[in-house]
Each structure stands twice: as structure tokens, then as C-alpha cells.
Amino acid sequence: MAQAPARAASVVRLFDAHCHLQDPRVLAVAPSLIRAATAAGVARFAVNGTSEKDWHLVKQMAEEYPWVPERSPDWMDSLRRFFAETPEAAVGEIGLDKGSHGKTIDFGEQVEVFQQQLELAKELNKPVSVHCVRAFGDLLEILKRTGPFPAGVLLHSYLGSAEMVSSLENLGCYFSLSGFLTGMKSTKAKKMLKSVMKYVASLLEISEIELAEVTYKNATKLFSYHGSKVHNEVEAV
Template sequence: MKLFDAHCHLQDPRIFDKAPQLIASAIDSGVVRFAVNGVSEQDWPLVKQMGETHKPHVVPCFGLHPWYVADRSPNWLKTLRESFDSTPSAAVGEIGLDKGKKMGDFADQVHVFKQQLELAKELKRPVSIHCVRAFGDLLEIMKSLGPFPQGFLLHSFLGSAEMVPEFANLGGYFSFSGFLMSMKASKAKRMLKAVPFDRILLETDAPDALPKSEESEPLQPVEGDDASLNHPANIHNVLVYVASLLEIDKEEVAEASYHNAVRLFSY
């Protein structure tokens, strides 16, 4: 059984020094691909390095996350483009919209998000999207700029079942992490069952989104660190939970989600 962690942050300073061991132990558990998402100009070089060091297991992704929009340099877009020019295998991410924190001008977030979406379309790269309390805005923007033939994933998706068809029609995939376990089970089941089976992805968002569920398998620890930090091998817990809600064998969900991720990231 092979799994693809469709969204994580192994360059995060909380776990970067442990990343080689985390990747090795996750691979031993069957997790053979990791989409590692940059969030700011400062960590794009680290993500690039990880993609080179752990090829072909790590898919590097470069993007300016909404939390870091206010800190961007005047040359951020040029630097981003250069990162893609030097890394043909890279995807765009993590980018998006967030109304969940006090982060200044939302219009500025929208402007930066649109610039990155347009770059993704120009370069024909898939996109990994963060969205918190802004799904209406997101859908409007995606409709105005879409469709997206190379695809985009809505990471740690917790949106409504009603929005699923509209995003899917634009090229959307739906990626599920341990955060799904925070949603009311009946609502999560309804939303999951609205997602086309060829658009379901699994992720850990490591080192965040530690799974917590009675359905879970024993968690993999991040040795010697805060017990709340997530390990890519814990995608198995997400798999078990998603399969239980869909009432499908976990092997079937694993196979579908792996092939869906391979298709999105163009392997």
C-alpha cells in the first residue's frame, strides 16, 4: 500500500533537523511521496534543497502564504518566478486566503493570491491552496481566473458539501488532514461523500494537524520534541478515518488518493 502526503511542511524550523529521519520512517511505513510547501521567501531555498536531496520522494512547492504577505520583499514575485525556472518539477504552494487572523489588508492578500494563480496558469503548474473563513471569496476568484487545467488542491479542506461541485468543475482536488477530525462527523461524512473519488487526496500538514480520533491507529511520534508535532507517517490515521466515513476499505482509499496525487503532481 503506497501513500502520497499531498501537503506538508518538512522545512518547518520545528522539524527541519529531523526531516531526513521523518522521511525515512514515513517511507518505511508506505508513504513514498511528500509535497513539501514553502510559505515565504525565506524558506523557498530550503524547500528547493529538500527536493534535490530527497528526489524523487519530495515534490517541492513554492508559494507566499497569506500569513506572510505583509512581510514580502519588493522583489518577491521575481524571486518566486526564478525558483520555478530553476526547479521544473515544482508546484505552486502554499498560497491562499485567510480571514481567521488579524493580518492586515485582505485586499492585499487577494492581490498577491491572484498574482500567484496567474503565474501558476502561465507556467502550467498545479496549486496548493489554503483557505480559512474565505470560501465565498475564494470561489469567486477561482471562477474569475479559471478553469485550471493543471489542477489545484484545497488543502485540509473543511468547506461545505455544496461548494464541492463548483470547485471540482474548475479543476479542484480536495485534500484531507487530521483537521477533518475536528469537524462534526455527520457533516464531515456528507462533505466527503460529495467529493468525486478521483479528486480525494490525503495529507498530514506536518508538523501541524496531529490526528485525534478513536478510529486512528497508534500515532508516530516526532522523537525528542513537543508531543503535539505531527509526523508524515500519521497519514495512516487520516486514511483510516476517511475510509471509515466513506465506508470503504482503507486499501481502496489509499490507492485512489495515491493515484489522484500522482495525476495532480504530474508523475
């Protein structure tokens, strides 16, 4: 979890629920990216690790403000040690993939590893960031078998069916949306998402600004587990 630098007050606060600022392709310019995002209203960032090789970079990122199918034989022991040494870390990203990348990895093996990671997250009472591509039926089955998850599960870039939402929500899931939802140009995507925001706000009988604040609070709640930077900041207020 990375905290953005202090910024001027803004009407709408944003929480980037899933990013990879430790990626070698952007690591060198991460400080400028953070400053630009902060100026645009992003108050917090959830930086997700991708393998054992970048866990230390995620930790470093939090202290300072792609797809990897390989793992070592003692990866679970390494993961436990990492959480013991870094209590502020959440679990993720983890998940299932039947897309072009995922097809190269045995799906049974994906399920086995994912199950173990979920069980560890539940044992440690940590929130989880989940990656899922064309495997939402399998995902729901595994979450039902392992859950519920009081600490929360973030399904980033959610592309599952609307019918699954209530079942996933009952298990402790949160949802974030991305441009993959639209397949549109940026301007069209923004227009569509704004219309969705208006619709949800009307259902809840609140303003769009209030809905944005509720969304921000939901993300803050998800990442305010004991030991996290968000938790410590909330406790200090």
C-alpha cells in the same frame, strides 16, 4: 516535491499532499521523519514553501530526497526566476486567511497577491497548493474568475461546505483532509475518517484498498506536471 527513499512493498501507499519539512523546527530531524513516514507507508511528500526566505530550502529538500505575510517589492520577479531555475517546483502554498493570523493582514491585499499567484500558476501550467481559512466563498469566486486550472489545485485541509465541492471540482480542484475536520482526539478522528472511506468506497463500488490506490494515483497525477520528479519517474517506467 520530495521523493521518499525506496521501501518494502506495502498494500496501501500514502502521499503526504502538504507538509513543511523545511521548517527550521523540524529541518534537523527531517531525514528521520522521512524514514519513519516511509516505514509507515508514505511514498511521496509535497513540501510547501511559505515565503521567499525558504524557497531554497524546499529546493534543497527535493534534491536530497508558517505563516509569513511579508514580501519584497520584486517578489513576483523572484518567483518567476525561481520557477525558471526550478522547473520541478509547484506553486504553493498560497491562499486566503480570515482566521486569527489572517485578520492582521489586509484581506484586499491577500486577494490581490493570491490572484497574481494563481495567474502565474495557470500561465506556467503548474499545480497549486492552496491554504484557505474561513474564506471559502471568496476562494470559490476567485477560482471561478481565474480558472479553470488544468494542472490542478490542491485545497489542503479542506473545511469548505459540501455544496461547494462540485463547483470546485469542475475548476480542477483536489481535496485533502486533516485533523482539523474533526476536532476530535486522534483515535476518534481515525475512526470517523475510516467510516468516510468505507462510504466513498461503497458509492464507487470498489474496495477500500482500491480506493486508497485511487487516492494515491490522484495525488500522483496532480504532482506529475512536466519537469517534476514524479513526472520523470513515470516517464522512465
